[in-house]
Amino acid sequence: MIVVEDTKLAPPNAAEQMITHLRMDRCPDCQKHSLQPGPRGGSAQNLTCTSCGARWNVAPPRYIMFAQRIG
Numbered sequence: 001m002i003v004v005e006d007t008k009l010a011p012p013n014a015a016e017q018m019i020t021h022l023r024m025d026r027c028p029d030c031q032k033h034s035l036q037p038g039p040r041g042g043s044a045q046n047l048t049c050t051s052c053g054a055r056w057n058v059a060p061p062r063y064i065m066f067a068q069r070i071g
């Protein structure tokens with residue numbers, strides 16, 4: 001099961017696209033490979049896009065099944 005929490009309005013298939021981008025180390029917002037790993041808590045990890053500033057909390061870090069927009 002894939003879970004995506006996004007406060008922005010998202011089309012129905014956006015969740016899987018978002019996860020796919022994140023899994024490929026790509027920012028879902030600006031599509032650039034500029035995700036910077038941040039603080040890690042338990043099985044989750046923060047990712048910050050150095051290009052557009054979008055921030056995500058993903059879990060688990062290697063094969064993402066959960067993503068939450070945090071900024």
Ligand SMILES: [Zn+2]
Nearest residue numbers: 027030049052
């Ligand atoms: Zn970005």
